Structures are given as C-alpha cells and as structure tokens.
Amino acid sequence: MSLTELRPASRRPVPPPAPGKSKHWLYRFDTKTLPYVFISPFFILFAIFGVFPLIFNGIVALRNWRLDDPTLTGWAGFGNFQRLFGDEDFWNALGNTFGIFLLSTVPQLLAALIIANLLNRRLRATTFWRIGILLPYLTPVVASTLVFAIFFARDNGMANWFLSLVGFGQEAPLDWRAAKWSSWFAIATMVNWKWIGYNALLYLSAMQSIPKDVYEAAAVDGAGPWRQLWRITVPMIQPVVVFTVILSTIGGLQLFNEPMMFDENPQSADGGTAHQFQTIAQLIYKVGWKDLDLGYAAAMSWALFLIILLVAGINTLLTRRIGGAR
Amino acid sequence: MRTYVNRAPQDTRGSWLTYAGLTVVLLFSAFPVYWMFVIATSTDAAVAQIPPSVVPGGEFWTNVNEVFTLNDVFFAASLINSVLVSGVITLATLFFCSLAGFAFAKLRFKGRNGLLVVVILTLTVPNQLGIVALYIVMGKLGWNGTLLAVIAPGLVSAFGVFYMRQFIAHAVPDELVESARMDGALTLRVYWNIVLPAIRPALAVLGLLTFVMAWNDFQWPLIQLNGTDFPTSMVALSDLASGNYVIYRRVLAGAFLATVPLILLLLIGGRQIVRGIMEGAVKS
Numbered sequence: 040m041s042l043t044e045l046r047p048a049s050r051r052p053v054p055p056p057a058p059g060k061s062k063h064w065l066y067r068f069d070t071k072t073l074p075y076v077f078i079s080p081f082f083i084l085f086a087i088f089g090v091f092p093l094i095f096n097g098i099v100a101l102r103n104w105r106l107d108d109p110t111l112t113g114w115a116g117f118g119n120f121q122r123l124f125g126d127e128d129f130w131n132a133l134g135n136t137f138g139i140f141l142l143s144t145v146p147q148l149l150a151a152l153i154i155a156n157l158l159n160r161r162l163r164a165t166t167f168w169r170i171g172i173l174l175p176y177l178t179p180v181v182a183s184t185l186v187f188a189i190f191f192a193r194d195n196g197m198a199n200w201f202l203s204l205v206g207f208g209q210e211a212p213l214d215w216r217a218a219k220w221s222s223w224f225a226i227a228t229m230v231n232w233k234w235i236g237y238n239a240l241l242y243l244s245a246m247q248s249i250p251k252d253v254y255e256a257a258a259v260d261g262a263g264p265w266r267q268l269w270r271i272t273v274p275m276i277q278p279v280v281v282f283t284v285i286l287s288t289i290g291g292l293q294l295f296n297e298p299m300m301f302d303e304n305p306q307s308a309d310g311g312t313a314h315q316f317q318t319i320a321q322l323i324y325k326v327g328w329k330d331l332d333l334g335y336a337a338a339m340s341w342a343l344f345l346i347i348l349l350v351a352g353i354n355t356l357l358t359r360r361i362g363g364a365r
Numbered sequence: 366m367r368t369y370v371n372r373a374p375q376d377t378r379g380s381w382l383t384y385a386g387l388t389v390v391l392l393f394s395a396f397p398v399y400w401m402f403v404i405a406t407s408t409d410a411a412v413a414q415i416p417p418s419v420v421p422g423g424e425f426w427t428n429v430n431e432v433f434t435l436n437d438v439f440f441a442a443s444l445i446n447s448v449l450v451s452g453v454i455t456l457a458t459l460f461f462c463s464l465a466g467f468a469f470a471k472l473r474f475k476g477r478n479g480l481l482v483v484v485i486l487t488l489t490v491p492n493q494l495g496i497v498a499l500y501i502v503m504g505k506l507g508w509n510g511t512l513l514a515v516i517a518p519g520l521v522s523a524f525g526v527f528y529m530r531q532f533i534a535h536a537v538p539d540e541l542v543e544s545a546r547m548d549g550a551l552t553l554r555v556y557w558n559i560v561l562p563a564i565r566p567a568l569a570v571l572g573l574l575t576f577v578m579a580w581n582d583f584q585w586p587l588i589q590l591n592g593t594d595f596p597t598s599m600v601a602l603s604d605l606a607s608g609n610y611v612i613y614r615r616v617l618a619g620a621f622l623a624t625v626p627l628i629l630l631l632l633i634g635g636r637q638i639v640r641g642i643m644e645g646a647v648k649s
Contacts, residue, residue: 065551073552074474080461081521082480085487088518092495092502099498157386160379170635171391173642177627178398179581181599182620185606186397189404189412189613197417236394237642244643251373267374293493296583299603306591306607320493320584327497328588337497344494 096337104334119338129339131314132322133346135223139298139318140291142227143234148283150231151238156268158239159246169243172236184229184300191215191225191301198225216303222316229297234290238283245276281358288351292343295320319343398624405429405618412613428618432605439594440619443601447623450512450586450597451579454519458575459568461521466529467560471542472552481530487523493584500588514589515597519579525571528644532567533560570641573634577627598623 103115123129158168175183190197193214202213215221249272257271273280298310298318308325310317317325319339327336400419404412407422433441468474469481492499499518500509508514537560545555561568583599590596596604605619631638 069551071474074468074472074477077468077472077552077556078465078480078526081465081484081523081526084461084517084521085523087502088499089487089490089492089495092498093490093492095498095501096495099501104501154386154390156374157379157383157390159374160377160383161375162379162383162387166636166639168387168391169639170631172394173635173638174394174398174628174631176642177577177581177631177638178624179583179599179602179620179627181581181583181602182401182624183397185602185616185620186401186404189617190397190400195413195415195417200416232393232397236390240639240642247375249373251376254373264374264377272374289491293491295493299583300606304607305603323497324584324588327500333497333501340494340497344491347491347494 096340099334100337100341102334104332104337106328106331106333115334119335120342122335123338123342128314128317128322129319129342132310132317132319135219135298135310135314135316136292136294136318136320138219138223139226139230139294139316140288142223143230144284144287144291146227147231147234147287148238148280150235151242151283152268152273152280154235154239155242155246156264156272158243159272169240172239175233175235176237178233180229180233180296181300183233184297187225187229187232188301216301216311217315219315222301222311226294226297226301226316229301230291230294234287238287241279241283242276245279246272249275277359281355284354284358285351288354289347292347292350293320294318295324299324319346398628401617401621401624404614405621407614409612409614424614425618428614429622431612431615432619432622435605435615438601438605438619439596440598440601440605440622442594443596443598444622446512446595447580447598448626450515450519451576453516454579455572455576457520458522458525459572462525462529462571463533463561463564463568464556465521465526466531466533467556469526469530470533471537471539471560484523484526484530488527490523492518496585496588499585503589510589510593512590512595515582515586518585519575519582522575525575528571529564529567532564536567537563566637569634569637570644573630573638574641577630577638580627 100119101115101117103111103113103118105111154172158165162168193199193212193216196212196215198215199212207213213221215225253275254267254271295318298316298321299305299308301316302309302311308317308321308329310321320343323336323339323343326332326339403419403421405428406425407418408424411418411422432438465484469477469484503509503514503517506514508517541559542555545559550558581599582597583603586597586600587603590600591604602616602619602623606616
C-alpha cells in the first residue's frame, strides 16, 4: 500500500439486499443516501476548516484587517502585497528560511539514503533498529529543541566544549545564536535530527520493493555495495526520492517550531536579537498575532504558498534530472 | 580480492560495519532524549558543569514538583488538555476516516471516483498557510481561545480517508460483504460487524500517527491558547522556556514530561508506527 499507487476499488460493488416492500424507504436510504452520509463528515469539516480558510485567506490579504483596530477595514487592493516588496524583514526571513532549508534538506536526505541502505540487509533485530531511528520523529520538536538549545549554548554548552577539545574558541566561546551561519547550522541540525530516520524508512520501504532479479541481472563489474547503491538502488527508488524532496520542501519552507524554541525568549517570535534566524512562518505569526495585522499576514501566507509551489516544482525537476536519465 | 555484488542487498548479511553504522545512528537518535532526562534529574550545578555530566542525577522529583507548582504555567492541566485534545482528534479521525474509506472502497454511489480524486488532491494542500483565515473563521464561530478551536480542524484528515480506503479495498473481501447483504444486513451493520474488525491493524497505525501529530502540534495551539489558563503541553512548555530567567533543569523536566507519553507509545506501538510510515503513511 502506498500513496503512489491507487488500488482499484472492488469491481463489483456490493449489491444491495433484496428489497422487501415494507422496507422500501429504508432500502432506498441505505443504498442511495447512506454512502453520502458516510463521506459527508470529511467533506463538511474539510470544507469549513481546510478549503474555505485557504480561499478566504486570499480575500483577507486584499483587505485591511487589524485585530487592534476593528474600525480600520475596507479593501486594500494589492497594498499588502506591495508592502512585501519593500519589507526588509520579509526578505531577511526569506533568506533565513532558504538558508536553513538548504542546510537541512540535502544532508538529511543523503544521510537517510545511506541509513536506509544499511537497514536494507539481512539483519538481526530488524524491528529494533527501525523503531530506534524513529525516536526523533516522535519526540516533540518543542521539547527536543530545548535540549539542542542547551547543547548549543554559549556558556557551558556541549557543542562549544567539543570545539574547545579540538582547540577552538578558547578565548571567546562561540555564541551560536548570534550569527546567521551558526544559528542556521544549529537549527538545521535539529531538523536533520528529527527527519533522517523517518526518511530512511520511506527509502527502505521503496528499496525493499525493488525486484531482486534487478540486482542479479545487473552485471556491474567490480561493483562494491557503494556503487550498487548509486548505480542500481537510487535510480530504482527515484519516485520516492522525488516524493521526499517535495515533502521536505513543503515542510522546510514552513519551518516554525525549531526557530521559535531556539530563541532565548521563545514567545517573542523574533528569531534572534537581529532576526538572524527568523523564518517566514515565524514572521507570519509575529505580524498576525503580535503586530495584530491579519491582512498583511494573509498576504505573506500567499506569498509563501507561491514560493513553496515554485520551489517544489524546481526541486522535482532537479531531482528527476539528477536521479533519472542514466 | 574484488567483490562482485550480484546479490540483492536485502539478501546480503549485514557486516560488522553495518551494525557499527546503525549503532552510531541509534546513539545519535537517542542521545538528545537521554540528555533531556539527565538534565531533568540534575541540580543547577551539575547542569553548568564542564565537561557536561551525562549521568542522571537524583533530583527528578524535585524538578518535576517545581514545574507542577509554577502557578502561571498550568503544566499539570496542560498535560490533561493534551490528552484530551489528542484523544478526541484521534477517535474522531478513526471513526470518520474509516466510514468514508469504507464508502469509497466498497459502496456504489454517483460521483465516487470524482470525490475520491478530490480527497487525494486535498492531501497536497498545506493547511498551515490558511491559519490567518482559519483564525477569523474561529472568531466568527466564537471559538477563539478555546480547546474546541484546537480540536475542530483535526477531526478528519484526507490522508486518513485515503489510507483507510486503500486498506479496506484490500483487506475486506467483497464476498464477505455480499453474503452479509444477502442475509439482509444494512450498510451500517456491515461496517460495524465486518469492516471494523477486519481493519483493526490499520486503525492502530492511523490512530498512533494521528495521536503523535496532534500531541506535537505547536503553532496553531500557540495561536489559540497562549496566555489562557488551559494550554496544551507544548504551549505550556514554550511558556516555561520563556522569560528572562530560565532554569534549565526545570524546563527540561517539563520537556521530558511532555515527551514521556510518546516514548511509551513508541515502546507499545513502535512496530505499527514503523509499518504505517513504510506503507506510505505520510502527511505533510
């Protein structure tokens, strides 16, 4: 069972029971109406809380909508969108989001591939290893980020202690939160930690559905396990690689929890004293619920939506190009 | 000697290198959670120690007690709220998604295939991008700042419907449903007596994944419940970690408390969670 294949529904849908005259209305209800009753909770709830807000978001973005000043209403036209172009905070957050995204996605998926390849052997205690690498996926990001924040603390942090062992930062310990590159690195580490095991399982699942004779038939001369991985396995699981790239693009560009909790004052949503690691999702939260400007926050959400679509598209093409054509 | 590998990797026995690699990965995965526990059991002095202490201390109950007695954080209540929110979301998702999945897999009705395509398309919609409007919708309903606002959007999931539909199409034989129909059983009875017992494994998988997702959710609960007296545990935790004077051992004791239920779930249902993810159980 997977999302990429649609199993056909039963070819002969269940025939209704033979109608007895007295039960005619019941029979009609049971066969004609009930299927719709069964699927309606999903469609009704999803319409109200899923689809409608997305569309309505577009309208809010075109209006003045402030929580602190309900009298300030009316159409803003494209004012909110125009404001985006001149908003330094937005461009800064966009840069941060992409920086963290690159630092997290590429190592994450590569590591996941290699780990999946390790798991794709005849092993003792198969389930134990698989469950073990899922621990980060289950751990709440809010909780684990607090651990990482201590790990990357300037004073008495474990990361700086490691650095001092190899001779760095003897005079002035590194303040990981202070610079862009170091804070991005720290946050990317948290993202990688959480998602490597999860992606490894997705890859493993795809690897195990590769027919064995593909390997047996492929006479790759002198191919060690390493070349086997890159020449046979990876091209064969390419659809799943594309899928994980899309998933991490959607997730990575909406990154919120890690930068929030890494901040010294998590609820400020500032992303550091100079916004050095403020992401767009954080900025949307700040504009909407700290600055109370919902119209502008909605416009920002739409911009992010378009960016995600664009980047997901580009990444899909790139992954196809790299992984395919061989 | 050159090695010619013409054997499938899954038939190759893992070497000591494989085990060494996996052990490193496992330590990397477990260490932050373990260290969370270490700090949660330590004194201030032990936390500030260089090199860092990696052995648990004996102060766990002292720290936990401090977390629970902090007045403005409502930590104990937040754990109960999280159980409530995640529990309701899980039960509702299981019920609604299995009903819809059953209809899509085994019942005949007009527009079935078209509607199923709609479900699959909604899988790709990133809900987070609609939060501003969702907040306004909740305002119109008068639910802002309540647990209801956190629960309502989670009651169904497109992924759940699709997952259930796939499983039921495969796990429930048409003949079984047919013969029940011949005996005059109504659809609801078929669902209750035949479908539900047959899909227990899928219910376990979907239930576990949904619970984990709901428990860990942060952004939307933060928007809704920050500053109220009834936060979820993630919101309470962010509150605990905010402010000018943060006490690590106390914050991490809270973090550990909020993580324990999920560790238990992993111990009990790890097998199911692994299977769910490997079967393509993904939700963006």
